[in-house]
Amino acid sequence: PLRAQDLPVPSKNQLKWQKLETTAFIHFTVNTYTGKEWGDGTERPEIFNPVNFDARKMIKVLKETGFKMAIITAKHHDGFCLWPTAYTAHSVKSSPWKNGEGDMVKEIEQACREYDIQFGFYLSPWDQNHPSYGTSAYNTFYKNQLRELLTNYGEIAEVWFDGAKDKKAIDMEYDFNGYWDIVRELQPNAVMFSDVGPDVRWVGNEKGIAGETMWSTIDVKPENAPGKMSPAYLNVGDPNGKLWIPTETDVSIRPGWFYHEKEDDKVRSAQNLVDLYYTSVGRNSVLLLNIPPNKEGLFAEQDVKNLYEYRSILDETFDRNLAKTDHNGSLTDGALESYISLHTNKPFVVTLSEKVSFDRVSLQENITEGQKNEEALLEYWDGTAWTLLSDLTTIGYKRLLRVPLTTTDKIRITVKKSKSPVQLAELGLYKASARE
Ligand code: IPT
The missing domain is CATH 2.60.120.260 (Galactose-binding domain-like)
Structure with missing residues (x-):
């Protein structure tokens, strides 16, 4: 039998992260305007115009409903960037929003500071807009973008590396180890998410359901890059795993990750959100609940209502031990x-x-x-x-x-x-x- 000192244990960052329990995802990009879930990179930046965008309003809701961190999709698979990156014009700079002078990542970050919740970002490796995608030059481009986001936005609590990629997409050999080195160098207190960590792992589905048996330990083999793990293995973990890589349960309050008006009557109810709390936090995982802003740049009314109801139910249940x-x-x-x-x-x-x-x-x-x-x-x-x-x-x-x-x-x-x-x-x- 193993002695206690031989067991994998969480790092200081992983422990702090686990204690957050409930965290929020904010999916926002050109898809909000095209109605798609995955854009293809041909979207015109002109369509991105959230006239009433208000980061403070949204982060206030997250704070008041118990979320301890917000993660913004700085760039999704379509390649459109929510910050004025120096490395491509395919960004808010070319949009009518704030006459191209806005920085949405900054506004979300600042609101998180104001309401005292942690801040993180998602930067999609799969990018269908940038011409260098598929060549090693793309790794340099991606690292440059990472450096911008890791340098200009204060303390970053989490960086999200999505393993998603269409089967028909151009082949690309991502330099994940190189990406991770940059995060460690510039933000030593951040945790990194991907299928294989290095700090926190995917739970294996987007339904909000962690395995009833849930080990924070797994083994990762050299061939196990993000997007190349068995979801079933991730969902349960491995009692004999040598690495401490706990799960994050990412799930959306709506059927899609992005806001679509036609899904306004399919918002998860407060009771359903409470169920998700039990099947994620209650199963040794962290909940990462996505609440997508609408075309105006605000959370939709029903979503906000259900979030407050969900929080008040949880508060009532766990009020007295x-x-x-x-x-x-x-x-x-x-x-x-x-x-x-x-x-x-x-x-x-x-x-x-x-x-x-x-x-x-x-x-x-x-x-x-x-x-x-x-x-x-x-x-x-x-x-x-x-x-x-x-x-x-x-x-x-x-x-x-x-x-x-x-x-x-x-x-x-x-x-x-x-x-x-x-x-x-x-x-x-x-x-x-x-x-x-
Ligand atoms: C899925 C990716 O394959 C996986 O690597 C991880 O990033 C996950 O998303 C995050 O939710 S793709 C999804 C369409 C199941």
């Missing part, structure tokens, strides 16, 4: 580093000072020393016997369980299988909002 009456403070102090060690087949009983009724359970491992639990039983004392509440697999940073309404003053946790003693950091018992 009923396990707080437990005499054992370390499990309810909110700190990962204070924990109880659980050994295989040694039941651990939490005695509450009074009977409580709950239907949600939250468990957290002290992941600062790695992820360990593989199988555990969660039981409660029903007055005469221990009764099964949940037969669970991984915990990781956070595991949320929806269980039947249960009244008890005793909870029992028995680890059945683990890589080394489980460091149980937190236990939460909650009564769900009736609006869930």
Whole structure:
């Protein structure tokens, strides 16, 4: 068996990132005006004119609905740039928006500073506009753009490397290692997303559903470039993986990543968004929820309404930890580093000072020393016997369980299988909002 010190552990940046829990994606480009999801690079910059664009309004909504970071699509696959890059004219500079004097990346960044949330950007490697695409000159072009974004926009919390590319697209050998070196050099505190990290990985689908079993560890082989990983493997991870690369669950509040008026009646409901919280954050992942601005340059009304409702439901559900009456403070102090060690087949009983009724359970491992639990039983004392509440697999940073309404003053946790003693950091018992 592995000793604790042999387990992969999160870096300081990865740990900070995991604790953000809910983060937001902002997909915006010429597609918002053409109705497409993937542009082809022939779009005229003249069509990009969000007359009421207001970064502060949008970031305020994100802040008030609990998002701790916003990631803007600085450039999507069509190649149109939302900042006035020096390396191509295919940008806001050539658009009527603010007479070509605007910098949308800057405005989003500044609003994030004002509302005190972190800021990141997406820079699509696949670029159907730039003439150098397909040659090594494109790698130089891409690195120049990366340098601009990593230098002129303050502290960057996350850089997003999308592995998406049409099968019929021109072949291009991306110098991912070179890209990543630049990020490390210019923004040492940023995490990088791609299928294979290096810091955070794709969850394997765009439905908002992390695997119920979710390892923050995987193995990456030399041939595993972004876009060349098995989604099924990414979705569950690998208990024996040698690398700590936790998942980010990217999903849109609408059917598409970009705003399309015809999808105005298909916005995810507050309840659906709450479900996504359980299937991402509640499964040891981070939620990256996309809210796309409309043609005016604002979030659509229904999206905003549903976001506030979603947040108020979550706040109501997780308002009071009923396990707080437990005499054992370390499990309810909110700190990962204070924990109880659980050994295989040694039941651990939490005695509450009074009977409580709950239907949600939250468990957290002290992941600062790695992820360990593989199988555990969660039981409660029903007055005469221990009764099964949940037969669970991984915990990781956070595991949320929806269980039947249960009244008890005793909870029992028995680890059945683990890589080394489980460091149980937190236990939460909650009564769900009736609006869930
Ligand atoms: C998919 C990419 O193939 C993958 O590499 C990752 O970037 C992912 O997007 C992010 O959501 S493409 C998508 C059409 C499934």
